[in-house]
Amino acid sequence: MDARVFKALLRVRLASLWTMFGKQNDRGKAKKILYGLLLIYVVGILALYFGMVFYTICVPYCSAGLSWFYFGFVSIFALVLCFVGSIFTTQAQIYKAKDNDLLFSMPIKPSFVLMSRMITVGALNHFYALLVFIPAGVVYCMNFTPTVLGVVIYIILSLLLPFLSLALSCIAAWIIEVVSSRTRHKNVITIVLSLVFMTLYLLFVFRLNSYLTELVTSGASIAAAVKKAFFPAYYYGLAITEHNLLAIVISIAVSILPFALVYWVLSKNLHGLVTTNIGEKKKKYVERKLKARSAKAALLQKELIRFGTNVGYIMNTAIGGLFGIILCVMFVVQRDTVLALFGIIGDASSLMAVLMAAGITFCISMNFVSAPSISLEAKTLWLLKSLPVKVKDILMSKVYLHIIITAPVTLICSAISFVFLMPDLAATGVLFLLPQTAVIFGGLFGVVLNLIFPKLDWTNEIQAIKQGLSSFIAMFGGMAVMLLLIFVYVKLLIETVSLVAFAYIASLVFLLLSAGLYLYIVKCGERKFNSL
Amino acid sequence: MLRIEHLTKTYGDKKAVDDLSLHIKPGEIYGFIGHNGAGKTTTIKACCGILTPDEGEIFVDGKSVVKDPIGTKKLMAYIPDNPDLYEFLSGIKYLNFIADIYGVPEGTRDELIHKYANIFEITDDLAQPISSYSHGMKQKTAIISALIHSPKLIIMDEPFVGLDPKATHSLKLIMREVCENGGAIFFSTHVLEVAEKLCDKVAIIRRGKLVITGDMDSVKGDASLEEVFLELEEN
Numbered sequence: 001m002d003a004r005v006f007k008a009l010l011r012v013r014l015a016s017l018w019t020m021f022g023k024q025n026d027r028g029k030a031k032k033i034l035y036g037l038l039l040i041y042v043v044g045i046l047a048l049y050f051g052m053v054f055y056t057i058c059v060p061y062c063s064a065g066l067s068w069f070y071f072g073f074v075s076i077f078a079l080v081l082c083f084v085g086s087i088f089t090t091q092a093q094i095y096k097a098k099d100n101d102l103l104f105s106m107p108i109k110p111s112f113v114l115m116s117r118m119i120t121v122g123a124l125n126h127f128y129a130l131l132v133f134i135p136a137g138v139v140y141c142m143n144f145t146p147t148v149l150g151v152v153i154y155i156i157l158s159l160l161l162p163f164l165s166l167a168l169s170c171i172a173a174w175i176i177e178v179v180s181s182r183t184r185h186k187n188v189i190t191i192v193l194s195l196v197f198m199t200l201y202l203l204f205v206f207r208l209n210s211y212l213t214e215l216v217t218s219g220a221s222i223a224a225a226v227k228k229a230f231f232p233a234y235y236y237g238l239a240i241t242e243h244n245l246l247a248i249v250i251s252i253a254v255s256i257l258p259f260a261l262v263y264w265v266l267s268k269n270l271h272g273l274v275t276t277n278i279g280e281k282k283k284k285y286v287e288r289k290l291k292a293r294s295a296k297a298a299l300l301q302k303e304l305i306r307f308g309t310n311v312g313y314i315m316n317t318a319i320g321g322l323f324g325i326i327l328c329v330m331f332v333v334q335r336d337t338v339l340a341l342f343g344i345i346g347d348a349s350s351l352m353a354v355l356m357a358a359g360i361t362f363c364i365s366m367n368f369v370s371a372p373s374i375s376l377e378a379k380t381l382w383l384l385k386s387l388p389v390k391v392k393d394i395l396m397s398k399v400y401l402h403i404i405i406t407a408p409v410t411l412i413c414s415a416i417s418f419v420f421l422m423p424d425l426a427a428t429g430v431l432f433l434l435p436q437t438a439v440i441f442g443g444l445f446g447v448v449l450n451l452i453f454p455k456l457d458w459t460n461e462i463q464a465i466k467q468g469l470s471s472f473i474a475m476f477g478g479m480a481v482m483l484l485l486i487f488v489y490v491k492l493l494i495e496t497v498s499l500v501a502f503a504y505i506a507s508l509v510f511l512l513l514s515a516g517l518y519l520y521i522v523k524c525g526e527r528k529f530n531s532l
Numbered sequence: 533m534l535r536i537e538h539l540t541k542t543y544g545d546k547k548a549v550d551d552l553s554l555h556i557k558p559g560e561i562y563g564f565i566g567h568n569g570a571g572k573t574t575t576i577k578a579c580c581g582i583l584t585p586d587e588g589e590i591f592v593d594g595k596s597v598v599k600d601p602i603g604t605k606k607l608m609a610y611i612p613d614n615p616d617l618y619e620f621l622s623g624i625k626y627l628n629f630i631a632d633i634y635g636v637p638e639g640t641r642d643e644l645i646h647k648y649a650n651i652f653e654i655t656d657d658l659a660q661p662i663s664s665y666s667h668g669m670k671q672k673t674a675i676i677s678a679l680i681h682s683p684k685l686i687i688m689d690e691p692f693v694g695l696d697p698k699a700t701h702s703l704k705l706i707m708r709e710v711c712e713n714g715g716a717i718f719f720s721t722h723v724l725e726v727a728e729k730l731c732d733k734v735a736i737i738r739r740g741k742l743v744i745t746g747d748m749d750s751v752k753g754d755a756s757l758e759e760v761f762l763e764l765e766e767n
Contacts, residue, residue, distance in 0.1 A: 285658035290628050290642055298632030302618065309620040309661075379616040385582040387633050388605035530584060 005108055009116035051135035056212045058139050068237030069223040075161060075236045078132035082125045082165035090121050091173035100274045111267035118166065125162035133158040153248060154240050160255040167258040170266065190311045295389050299397035307401060312462045320366030321409035327359050328416040335420055353423035354499050357434040360413045364435060365478030370402040370446030371471045375455040375464035381532055391526040395447050402443030410435045430503040437510035444517035446474045451528040533558045533685050533716035534579060539588035541574050548574040550740040556718050559711045563731035564720040565761060571740040572720040573613060576689050580610040592685055609678035613689040615670040619663035623654065623673050626662060627680060634681035641680060648676040651702050667694040675703060686710060688719035692726060704730055728757040736764055
C-alpha cells in the first residue's frame with residue numbers, strides 16, 4: 001500500500017516538474033524537436049562555459065600540488081549553482097504546492113508527501129550538479145590521469161553533494177516563504193533581490209577573467225584561505241585526490257546529515273507549515289470617491305497593474321532596459337578610452353552616438369512586454385470579449401504598455417549618452433529617434449505575434465510569459481532586425497551612405513514596419529482575437 | 533429585449549446549438565434549463581457576443597449582436613458560470629474598471645458599488661486582491677459588476693452557484709427589481725426549484741435543440757418543473 005501510494009505521488013510530482021519545463025502533450029513534433037534542440041544548446045553552452053572556467057585553473061593548481069583545491073573549488077561552484085538554481089523551485093514545489101488540501105485529506109503520510117516533493121527538487125539539483133561535475137571531471141582527465149578509486153569517489157561525492165544543496169534550499173525557501181507571506185510589498189522585495197542577483201551575476205561575468213587570473217596567480221594563499229574558511233571543500237578535495245578515509249567520511253556526512261535533519265524536521269512539521277495561514281494583515285476597505293477614466297485609459301491601467309504585480313512578467317520581459325542602463329554605465333566608465341579609439345576614425349562623439357543608439361536599440365529589443373500579453377488573458381478572455389470596447393483598443397492597450405515600460409528607460413539611456421558625448425545635431429537626432437522607433441515596433445510586433453501564436457493552455461502565468469512562441473520570436477526577432485540592418489549597411493552601403501544617414505533610414509524602416517503591424521491590428525486583429 | 537432567431541453553432545462536426553429561437557420580452561425572467569452539455573452556455577455566450585453564430589441572428593433591443601457588437605454589449609451584462617476575474621486587481625479596482633468601460637458617471641458608480649457591496653456583504657473585502665477571494669466572493673463581485681451599469685438585459689450562467697443563502701435571496705430580489713424596472717433576465721440553472729419559483733418563462737434545451745418553451749405555468753401544468761424536465765429527458 002505504502003509503496004504504491006509513494007509511486008503514485010512521485011509520478012504526479014515528476015509530471016508537475018516536467019510541465020514546468022515546458023513539456024506539453026499536445027505539442028507538435030516540430031515544436032518538440034525545436035524545444036529539444038534548444039535544451040541541448042543551452043546545456044551545451046553552459047557545460048562548455050563551465051569547462052572553460054575549470055580549464056583555466058586545473059593545470060596551475062594540480063601541477064602546484066593543490067589538486068584538492070581544484071576539486072574543492074568545483075564542489076563550491078556546484079553547490080552555489082544548485083542552490084541558486086533550485087531555491088524558487090523548492091519554494092514552489094514544497095511549500096506552495098497547489099495540491100496540499102487534496103493530499104492532506106487523503107490517507108497519506110506527510111513524510112511521503114514531503115519525500116515525493118524532495119525527490120523531484122533533488123532531481124533538479126542533480127541536473128545542475130552534473131552540469132558542473134561532468135565538465136570539471138573531463139577537464140581533469142584531459143590533463144591528468146586519475147586513479148580508478150579517485151573516479152569512484154568523485155562520482156559518489158558528486159551524487160551526494162546535491163543533498164546538501166537541497167537541505168540549504170529547503171531552509172532558504174522556507175525563510176523566503178515566511179517573509180514574503182508577511183508583507184504586502186513582496187513584489188518589490190522580490191524584484192529588488194532579483195535585480196541584486198542579476199547585477200552581481202553580470203559583475204561576476206564581466207570580471208571573471210580577472211578573478212581567474214587572481215586564482216591562478218595567488219593560488220597558494222587562496223587555497224589556504226579556503227582550507228580555513230570552507231573546510232568541507234578542503235575535505236571534499238582531499239577525499240578525491242588523496243582517498244583519505246576521514247575526508248571521505250566527513251564529505252559524505254556534510255552532504256547527508258543536513259539533508260537528513262531537514263527532512264526529519266520538515267516531515268514532522270510539513271502539515272502545519274503549509275496549512276497555517278501566516279499571511280499579511282487583511283486590509284479593510286475604506287469608502288472613498290472613485291475616479292472615472294475613459295475606457296481606453298481603464299484598459300491601459302489594467303495592463304499596468306497586471307505588469308506591476310507580476311514579478312515573473314517584469315523580470316522576464318523588461319530586462320532589456322537593465323542591459324541598456326548597464327551599457328550606458330559601462331560607456332560612461334570607459335568614455336575616454338572609447339572616444340580616443342574612435343577619434344582616429346573621425347568625429348568620435350557623433351560616430352559613438354550612432355553606435356550607442358544602435359547598442360541601446362539592441363538592448364531594448366530584449367524587452368518583449370506585449371508578446372505574452374494576450375496569452376496572459378486566457379481564462380479572462382471572456383471578460384474582454386463581453387465588454388463594449390473595440391478589439392483594436394484592447395490590443396493597442398497592450399502596445400501602449402510595452403511603450404510606457406520601455407520608452408522611458410530608452411530615453412534615459414539616450415540622455416546619458418547625449419550628456420557624455422555631446423554629438424552634433426544629426427547624431428543627436430539618431431540617438432533619440434532610432435531607439436524610440438524600435439520601441440514602437442517592439443510593442444506592435446509583440447501583440448501581432450501573440451495574436452498569431454497565443455499560448456492559452458498554461459497552468460502557471462510564467463509558462464505564458466517564458467514558453468510562448470510569441471515571446472521567443474519577439475525577443476530574438478527584434479535583435480534579428482537590428483542585426484540585419486547592421487549587416488545590410490556593412491555589406492552593401494558602407495561606401496555610399498554615411499552611418500548617420502543610414503541610422504535615419506533604419507529608423508524609417510522601423511516606422512514603416514510599425515505602420516504595417518498597426519494596419520494588421522486594425523484590419524485582422526478583431527477576427528484573430530475573436531477566434532481565440 | 534432579446535430575440536434569438538434560428539441560432540446554430542457547431543464545434544467540429546458536433547452541433548452544440550441547432551436552430552434555436554427564443555424571445556425574451558422586457559420585464560421577464562426567463563429560465564434556461566438543460567443537462568450538462570445541452571448547449572446552454574454556447575447559447576448564452578453567443579447572445580453576449582463572445583461566440584459568433586454559424587447561422588441565425590441574435591438581437592438585443594432590436595440591434596444585431598453580430599452587426600453592432602459594441603452597441604448591444606452596452607445594453608447588457610453577462611455573468612459567467614465560473615467567475616474568472618482579474619485576480620491581480622482588488623475588488624474595488626475591478627468594479628471601477630468595469631464602471632470606466634461602461635462610462636458610469638462618478639456619483640452613480642460610488643452609489644451603486646457601495647449599495648450592492650453592502651447588500652452582498654463584501655464592502656470590507658473590496659480592498660483585497662481578487663486572488664484572495666473565495667468562489668462565492670468572486671461570484672458576488674461578478675454580480676455587482678453586472679449591476680453597476682444598470683443594463684437593460686442581464687444574462688447569467690448558473691448565477692446561484694457558490695452564493696450563500698442570504699446572497700441567493702438578495703440576488704432573487706434584485707432580479708425581480710430589474711424586471712419591474714423594465715429590464716429582462718435570461719439565466720441558466722440546474723436548480724429547478726429556484727427556476728420554478730422565480731421565472732416567468734422557461735425554455736428547456738436538449739442536445740442543442742429547444743424541447744419546450746413558454747410560460748412557467750403552461751410548461752409545467754400541474755406537475756413540478758423537475759418532473760416535467762425528467763420526463764422530457766427520458767423521452
